[in-house]
Amino acid sequence: MLVFGTQMHIVTFLFVCIEIVILFYLIIYRLARPDDKMSFLDIILISLLLVYNITGGLLPDPKLPGSFFIQESIAYGTGFITPCYFPYYVYRGFDLKKMKFHAYSGVYFFLVGPYAAFVTVFALSGQLEAAKNILIVPVVYALWVLISLAKAIRYKYNYNSSSAKARNEVIILFLSISPWIGLPFISYFDLNQWIEACITNGGFLLLLAFHVNRHIKQIRMEHERLVESEKRLMTWNEHLQAEVERRTRELERITSERRFEENSRQFNLTNREKEIAWYICKGFAYRGIGERLHIAETTVAKHVQNIFEKVGVNSKMELSQKLERLLDFKYNGKNTVD
Numbered sequence: 001m002l003v004f005g006t007q008m009h010i011v012t013f014l015f016v017c018i019e020i021v022i023l024f025y026l027i028i029y030r031l032a033r034p035d036d037k038m039s040f041l042d043i044i045l046i047s048l049l050l051v052y053n054i055t056g057g058l059l060p061d062p063k064l065p066g067s068f069f070i071q072e073s074i075a076y077g078t079g080f081i082t083p084c085y086f087p088y089y090v091y092r093g094f095d096l097k098k099m100k101f102h103a104y105s106g107v108y109f110f111l112v113g114p115y116a117a118f119v120t121v122f123a124l125s126g127q128l129e130a131a132k133n134i135l136i137v138p139v140v141y142a143l144w145v146l147i148s149l150a151k152a153i154r155y156k157y158n159y160n161s162s163s164a165k166a167r168n169e170v171i172i173l174f175l176s177i178s179p180w181i182g183l184p185f186i187s188y189f190d191l192n193q194w195i196e197a198c199i200t201n202g203g204f205l206l207l208l209a210f211h212v213n214r215h216i217k218q219i220r221m222e223h224e225r226l227v228e229s230e231k232r233l234m235t236w237n238e239h240l241q242a243e244v245e246r247r248t249r250e251l252e253r254i255t256s257e258r259r260f261e262e263n264s265r266q267f268n269l270t271n272r273e274k275e276i277a278w279y280i281c282k283g284f285a286y287r288g289i290g291e292r293l294h295i296a297e298t299t300v301a302k303h304v305q306n307i308f309e310k311v312g313v314n315s316k317m318e319l320s321q322k323l324e325r326l327l328d329f330k331y332n333g334k335n336t337v338d
Contacts (some may be wrong), residue, residue: 008057011194015201016053019046022208029215041093042211048085049204052078057193072128073119080115080138083107087145090152090173098152102145110141146178168210176207267310276303277311281320 001010023046030039055078058064060071087102114137122131153173157166179199260281264274279289286300293300313319
């Protein structure tokens with residue numbers, strides 16, 4: 001069944017529609033995550049796929065401009081060019097170092113070169129069937145690529161394919177890449193358009209599903225890390241607040257002790273008088289001070305009387321207040337009190 005009076009089969013047209021939607025999704029994803037290199041490779045891949053489906057579906061068509069030779073050259077050209085990208089795609093996207101030769105050299109010798117020969121023979125003979133005999137070269141090369149792909153995956157996992165990740169990668173890559181590597185094989189046997197579209201597009205959609213699953217897992221992991229970070233941040237804020245309060249109290253204590261020491265020095269208080277004055281300012285009774293300093297309560301009273309005389313006060317409250325006023329004046333840049 002053809003669509004819109006063209007040579008494109010309805011199956012090919014449906015795949016084109018699906019892949020246009022996927023292309024927009026990948027572009028949006030790329031804009032949201034510009035650091036994801038795999039998404040850029042996917043955009044190139046699906047763009048080549050769209051060009052392949054459109055040209056392969058529409059050409060040749062006598063209603064369209066261009067001779068039969070040009071249209072067939074374009075249609076077969078996309079069938080050659082698209083497989084050229086796959087060795088590079090798996091080399092960069094899946095880190096298969098053993099595919100480097102095919103990614104940078106092999107495709108030029110065994111795909112681009114044979115395509116040039118195909119066009120040359122087709123132009124000189126004018127017979128498509130004669131030119132198609134050259135497709136045997138990329139067909140054999142496709143088998144070589146598949147063997148190299150298996151070796152590259154084994155090398156990547158240190159020749160240990162027992163892990164679930166390695167097995168999944170082997171299955172996905174072979175099921176998705178094999179039809180594309182075998183495009184020259186499909187073109188050589190001139191399979192029906194809908195069969196060709198199902199085989200090639202099905203492989204790509206399987207590969208895309210693999211990547212979507214990877215994206216979902218990555219986003220889920222990022223979400224879990226974000227939630228964990230938020231919990232740590234909330235706990236960190238609580239700890240920070242507690243630490244600030246603790247350090248503030250410690251600083252106030254140190255500052256208070258330092259100021260008391262400086263003010264006591266102004267009134268020439270002895271070390272024992274400083275200790276007793278400190279306890280008085282803290283609200284301790286004579287008996288409590290004596291117990292802490294291991295002296296008699298009467299001794300404490302004598303020291304307090306001397307302290308009052310030196311500072312010039314008559315009560316504990318006046319003593320504390322005067323020390324505080326000394327502190328205020330000192331921090332206001334004054335060195336004496338009224």
